[in-house]
Amino acid sequence: MLSRLAESLYWIGRYVERAENTARLLNVNYYATLEAGGRVSEEWRPLLEISGTKNGFAEQYGRADAHSVAAWLAFDRNNPSSIASSLARARENARGLRDRIPSEMWEELNRAYLNLCFQNAEVLARDGLFEYCSAARDASQMFFGIAFATLPxxxxxxxxxxxxxxxxxxxxxxxxxxxxxxxxxxxxxxxxxxxxxxxxxxxxxxxxxxxxxxxxxxxxxxxxxxxxxxxxxxxxxxxxxxxxxxxxxxxxxxxxxxxxxxxxxxxxxxxxxxxxxxxxxxxxxxxxxxxxxxxxxxxxxxxxxxxxxxx
Incomplete structure (x- = not known):
């Protein structure tokens, strides 16, 4: 296998898994802060350390709160670990492999990209973070499920x-x-x-x-x-x-x-x-x-x- 193709598949695996991990982290933390009753800013800061993006966040946002951390991890294309960035990069790698992977794998990634990668902080304004993260998680699970069922x-x-x-x-x-x-x-x-x-x-x-x-x-x-x-x-x-x-x-x-x-x-x-x-x-x-x-x-x-x- 050409190294370019192998590298693309390797990074697809990493990026799709990263999108799901970030979506899980955001969704669960959102409910944990509600259940904990207060101390919201304290609960959101650790997400930056877990995702390894603390320095990049500080340069762009400064103060860590529910809105800024959620926007950074969900939609911000300047963050290589955000859901939107991860799905976009996975889709870009898959675009060059359309003749080498099952069409269903490409279609699922492309669908996730179109549905999720053009949204922004307006999702937070309408309290739609749960639905956004759930859609990202489901897209990842669907993609890997298709891969498990169809990829040689x-x-x-x-x-x-x-x-x-x-x-x-x-x-x-x-x-x-x-x-x-x-x-x-x-x-x-x-x-x-x-x-x-x-x-x-x-x-x-x-x-x-x-x-x-x-x-x-x-x-x-x-x-x-x-x-x-x-x-x-x-x-x-x-x-x-x-x-x-x-x-x-x-x-x-x-x-x-x-x-x-x-x-x-x-x-x-x-x-x-x-x-x-x-x-x-x-x-x-x-x-x-x-x-x-x-x-x-x-x-x-x-x-x-x-x-x-x-x-």
Missing amino acids: RDEGWSFMRSGQLLERGDNLLRLLQVRYSVRTPSNPAQAAVDNHRWMAVLKTVSAYEAYRKTEHGGLQPRAIAKFLLLNPYFPRSVRYSGENLHDALAQIERIHPQAHPQLLREAKWLLARLEHASVDDILERHSPSIDTLLSDFNAIGSAIYAAYFTA
Whole structure:
């Protein structure tokens, strides 16, 4: 496969997953602020750190509040992680692959682009953020559902899947990194707010129901971390993402044997960390830490780019 085609599929996977992640983050945070009753500005600032766009936001908006953060993450094309930017970039990559991917995949991306990428902050004025984010989430799920049903499990599939899983693992680790930087308060009133925050963490990755079926001790931060980091069966856990990322890269390696052995070794090392680490290793002993795991995901992304997409 030409590197240009592989790169386009890889970035489609990342951008569509990013649009869904941002939509989930916005939607859940909107309801979490309502349930928490106040402290709205405090609840919106962490979204900038989770999305990695804090500096860009500060240059353009300055003050972080519900309106400015929502506009930045949903519609602003100057933000490469906004829903509109992510869908537009995914669509641009797919436009050059219309003869290489199922027509239904292109049609879904094009439909999402036309429906969502030309909207602006007027959506907030009419209290339409929930509908906008729900439409973005549904478009992503529809796109990947079509891909799972129709895209041949060849090299192109593996590159798209690699991009999707890298983005998913990176997003969840950033979410946990930010939420664990805040100490659990001892004040009962603040503890109630903290409880809402952890419920929001689970709902942001659609893990609330799965977590409650697995863990029966309430919303304990340590138990939530264990589930989201190390559960081998939940499809949005870090371990699940690492395992399936390794499998996608192993398939590419089988097509190009010994072309880039170091890349697969890095993926194996990440998977070994996740398979053998305990939650106490990560949270208490920092071996590996959440920061280390995030760096490992980013290093694999850089290695994929260097190995396959540079001339």
